[in-house]
Amino acid sequence: MSHAIEMRDLHYRAGKSFEIRDLALNVPTGAMYGFLGPNGSGKTTTIRLMLGLLRPLGGKITVLGGEIPREAPRVLARTGYVPEQPHLYQSLTVDEAFRFHSAFYPTWDRKWADELVENFQLDRGRLLSRLSKGEMGKLEMLLALAQRPELLVLDEPTDGLDPVVRRDVLTAVLEYVSQQNATVFISSHLVHELERICDWVGVMDRGRLVAELPMHSFKNGIKRLRVANAPALVGDAPFVLLSREVGNGAVETWIVRGWQPTMTQYFEGVGAALREVVDLDLEEGFVELLRTFRSPRN
Amino acid sequence: MFRMMLYTQWKWSRLLVVAGTLVAFAIPVLSVQSAGEYNLQHWEARALLNSIESWGLAYPILAAGLAVFMAMTAWGPDHRGRHVYALSLPVPRWHYALLRFGAGAVLLAVPVLAVWIGALVGTASAVIPPGLHAYPYALALRFALALLFAYAVFFAISAGTTRTAGYILAGIGAIIVVQVMARAAHVEFDLVGTIFGRMLGWPGPLEIFTGRWMLIDV
Amino acid sequence: MSERRLAVALLAVLAGAAPAAGQDAAALRARIARVEPIWRAAARLANLVDSTRRFGPLDTLRSGPLTVYASPQLAPLVRDAMARARPILDSVYGQETARLAAHRWYVVPAMSVEYSGSGFVIPVPEAPSLDLILTNLLVQASYVYGQDEWLGGFYGYDLHPERALADAYIELVTAPSGAARGCLLGSLPDCALAFGLIPGADTVMQWYDAQERRQLVGQTDFYRRRAEQAAFDACTAGSDAACVGLLRSTQTYIYIPRPLGSISRTSLLRTAFQLGGSGAFHQWIGYARSPAARLAAAAGASTDSLLSTWRAEVLAARPKTVIIPDRTAWVTLLWGTVLTLVALRSTRWR
Numbered sequence: 001m002s003h004a005i006e007m008r009d010l011h012y013r014a015g016k017s018f019e020i021r022d023l024a025l026n027v028p029t030g031a032m033y034g035f036l037g038p039n040g041s042g043k044t045t046t047i048r049l050m051l052g053l054l055r056p057l058g059g060k061i062t063v064l065g066g067e068i069p070r071e072a073p074r075v076l077a078r079t080g081y082v083p084e085q086p087h088l089y090q091s092l093t094v095d096e097a098f099r100f101h102s103a104f105y106p107t108w109d110r111k112w113a114d115e116l117v118e119n120f121q122l123d124r125g126r127l128l129s130r131l132s133k134g135e136m137g138k139l140e141m142l143l144a145l146a147q148r149p150e151l152l153v154l155d156e157p158t159d160g161l162d163p164v165v166r167r168d169v170l171t172a173v174l175e176y177v178s179q180q181n182a183t184v185f186i187s188s189h190l191v192h193e194l195e196r197i198c199d200w201v202g203v204m205d206r207g208r209l210v211a212e213l214p215m216h217s218f219k220n221g222i223k224r225l226r227v228a229n230a231p232a233l234v235g236d237a238p239f240v241l242l243s244r245e246v247g248n249g250a251v252e253t254w255i256v257r258g259w260q261p262t263m264t265q266y267f268e269g270v271g272a273a274l275r276e277v278v279d280l281d282l283e284e285g286f287v288e289l290l291r292t293f294r295s296p297r298n
Numbered sequence: 299m300f301r302m303m304l305y306t307q308w309k310w311s312r313l314l315v316v317a318g319t320l321v322a323f324a325i326p327v328l329s330v331q332s333a334g335e336y337n338l339q340h341w342e343a344r345a346l347l348n349s350i351e352s353w354g355l356a357y358p359i360l361a362a363g364l365a366v367f368m369a370m371t372a373w374g375p376d377h378r379g380r381h382v383y384a385l386s387l388p389v390p391r392w393h394y395a396l397l398r399f400g401a402g403a404v405l406l407a408v409p410v411l412a413v414w415i416g417a418l419v420g421t422a423s424a425v426i427p428p429g430l431h432a433y434p435y436a437l438a439l440r441f442a443l444a445l446l447f448a449y450a451v452f453f454a455i456s457a458g459t460t461r462t463a464g465y466i467l468a469g470i471g472a473i474i475v476v477q478v479m480a481r482a483a484h485v486e487f488d489l490v491g492t493i494f495g496r497m498l499g500w501p502g503p504l505e506i507f508t509g510r511w512m513l514i515d516v
Numbered sequence: 517m518s519e520r521r522l523a524v525a526l527l528a529v530l531a532g533a534a535p536a537a538g539q540d541a542a543a544l545r546a547r548i549a550r551v552e553p554i555w556r557a558a559a560r561l562a563n564l565v566d567s568t569r570r571f572g573p574l575d576t577l578r579s580g581p582l583t584v585y586a587s588p589q590l591a592p593l594v595r596d597a598m599a600r601a602r603p604i605l606d607s608v609y610g611q612e613t614a615r616l617a618a619h620r621w622y623v624v625p626a627m628s629v630e631y632s633g634s635g636f637v638i639p640v641p642e643a644p645s646l647d648l649i650l651t652n653l654l655v656q657a658s659y660v661y662g663q664d665e666w667l668g669g670f671y672g673y674d675l676h677p678e679r680a681l682a683d684a685y686i687e688l689v690t691a692p693s694g695a696a697r698g699c700l701l702g703s704l705p706d707c708a709l710a711f712g713l714i715p716g717a718d719t720v721m722q723w724y725d726a727q728e729r730r731q732l733v734g735q736t737d738f739y740r741r742r743a744e745q746a747a748f749d750a751c752t753a754g755s756d757a758a759c760v761g762l763l764r765s766t767q768t769y770i771y772i773p774r775p776l777g778s779i780s781r782t783s784l785l786r787t788a789f790q791l792g793g794s795g796a797f798h799q800w801i802g803y804a805r806s807p808a809a810r811l812a813a814a815a816g817a818s819t820d821s822l823l824s825t826w827r828a829e830v831l832a833a834r835p836k837t838v839i840i841p842d843r844t845a846w847v848t849l850l851w852g853t854v855l856t857l858v859a860l861r862s863t864r865w866r
Contacts, residue, residue, distance in 0.1 A: 076387065089375045100306060
């Protein structure tokens with residue numbers, strides 16, 4: 001499997017309080033990769049490192065086959081980027097921003113850009129400083145898409161947008177991906193949003209990559225188990241016990257990862273009884289994952 | 299690409315360019331007009347030259363002012379956006395900086411032309427006493443060189459990071475501290491004067507500012 | 517009591533001391549010589565009394581030949597100024613500095629009362645600078661020696677010595693006179709002529725040619741106002757005779773602009789004094805001779821030698837050219853390129 005983005009042993013430090021250490025990340029080509037993590041976990045910093053906007057202290061970054069930052073201009077020419085905060089020149093009008101941006105991208109699709117302007121109902125003559133947050137979000141997405149990139153890097157693209165605009169933006173992304181088979185790297189702390197569109201997920205917390213796996217594995221592999229007569233020591237369980245909690249009576253609640261239906265036999269072997277297996281949605285799984293990661297054992 | 303860079307630079311600095319151009323045109327014209335009363339008295343050439351010379355300071359001040367503001371407008375929007383947009387564009391940093399520099403330099407050619415035209419208009423409308431000559435080309439060239447140099451200085455400073463600005467300020471501070479300490483220790487050592495002397499004399503960078511900014515001279 | 521009243525009283529005492537009749541001139545001179553010191557002392561006392569009444573109590577400050585009465589609060593500053601003024605005055609006037617002893621200066625806060633006594637008053641603001649007092653002392657000292665007709669003014673300490681020769685260069689180059697142009701090109705007789713050092717020269721005809729005379733009349737308000745309209749019109753229409761007539765009709769030289777005026781003449785005088793040394797000023801003012809002879813005496817050299825030296829100095833002091841030297845242009849471009857390269861290398865890491 002080829003990777004659109006590869007990071008190896010990435011090390012970066014910002015001040016004394018924040019550090020990214022030994023980060024290894026692989027985004028398969030053509031994947032819709034959701035990059036999850038709470039605020040301040042290092043998502044934006046990782047993206048900036050990925051695009052050559054920040055200089056790592058160590059490690060190796062390869063994007064679309066080009067080494068970053070050495071080959072950043074070549075890579076950026078094939079990458080559409082929507083940053084967390086609007087980064088366009090506020091004193092330009094929408095039309096001027098178009099013309100300025102398109103001048104740097106030989107693959108700029110003017111016809112499609114015009115269509116997107118119509119679809120997004122943007123006023124070409126309006127100053128960027130006068131655009132609403134939703135309009136600005138749509139414009140940023142429009143500029144990233146109209147350059148026909150092989151890779152879309154979207155940093156919290158829907159943060160703060162109303163549901164209608166959010167749907168417009170994500171629909172445009174999905175349409176583009178369906179046409180172009182482009183790779184999308186999308187970061188968010190809105191778990192539900194990614195659950196619907198991503199096929200890969202990476203979870204970041206405190207500068208570390210907590211998990212990286214296909215979305216279906218993530219969604220199906222984390223379960224809440226209700227266990228009676230649970231053993232004190234788990235021993236060689238075929239799953240990963242993320243947490244256990246004593247409930248009413250002798251029944252405990254376990255959160256596990258890597259669960260398979262055939263694993264019920266394990267409980268019989270240790271003298272316990274599995275009363276219930278509950279599917280967790282992505283958000284619950286995400287929360288449990290972080291809680292486990294932050295526990296003193298880790 | 300350069301056309302759009304020029305366009306954005308124009309959009310950000312058009313008021314400055316228009317105002318600077320008007321002033322640049324007015325200075326040589328006014329310098330000659332204000333000296334007009336001397337023209338009939340040809341033996342008062344010294345007074346005429348004094349009058350012309352009194353306007354001389356306006357050219358380097360205008361050059362420095364235009365350079366500062368042009369450099370500020372060249373980098374201001376990028377500073378405000380913390381350079382994220384500029385750095386995410388698919389051009390090497392040096393290429394981007396060169397485009398920005400070039401756009402500012404092209405726009406600064408307008409006030410230079412205004413000085414030249416103003417100097418030609420001013421000298422054409424004046425009676426120049428025998429023995430004196432008009433130097434519109436030399437004046438415009440001096441203004442152009444001073445403006446270009448000042449723009450390069452402020453553009454380089456503005457292109458730097460906050461850390462770079464800190465280093466520059468620290469350097470200036472260190473010089474002042476050394477001078478103060480030398481004075482306190484009664485050591486005859488004029489470091490500031492020496493540095494200024496080196497910068498203002500040949501082959502110092504500021505030599506172009508020290509020449510005669512005279513539209514009319516011997 | 518004013519000085520004048522005191523003098524009258526003293527003269528009356530002298531007159532009454534003995535009848536004039538029967539006395540010979542020598543005896544009278546001897547009597548005057550005896551009384552003169554008394555008169556001077558009385559005059560000084562009268563000055564002091566007079567000034568005290570007008571300015572309040574003053575400190576008396578002396579430095580060589582200089583005597584200055586200063587308000588007590590200004591005294592320290594004035595003392596410094598006098599100490600600085602002395603060597604300057606010595607260098608300018610040489611032995612003639614002694615003449616300053618006969619005069620008094622008053623350095624007092626600026627006041628609205630007009631002072632009518634003897635001596636030079638230097639009114640100063642409440643917090644004057646040392647330079648202000650020094651400059652006033654030097655300028656007013658020049659008044660002691662009077663105006664010189666050839667020079668066209670007083671000779672004193674040059675406040676802007678660094679510009680004096682450059683200004684003279686400008687005057688030499690811009691003078692609309694064939695004589696000045698000849699001088700610029702190296703003709704010493706033309707220099708002498710342009711400076712008005714040739715006795716009996718017909719300046720109207722020799723300083724200017726016909727065209728210059730026409731321009732002179734046409735461009736000078738004085739002639740426009742003074743001339744008969746017909747003569748003025750004839751001159752400006754091209755009649756040189758009319759122009760010459762108009763120029764000759766003026767009573768004094770001041771209406772015929774001198775090709776080399778007081779700026780050049782002062783610089784020539786300064787060159788003469790530099791050549792002549794400490795006694796030069798004395799030579800200059802000490803004899804009622806022609807300007808050329810006085811200059812030669814002051815310089816201790818021939819007029820030609822003096823003019824040659826002056827011309828060389830003036831040409832050397834030519835103002836820095838307006839044209840940008842190639843090396844300046846190149847070095848500016850080089851620095852600009854270096855700084856641009858520095859900007860291009862600005863780090864992308866923020």
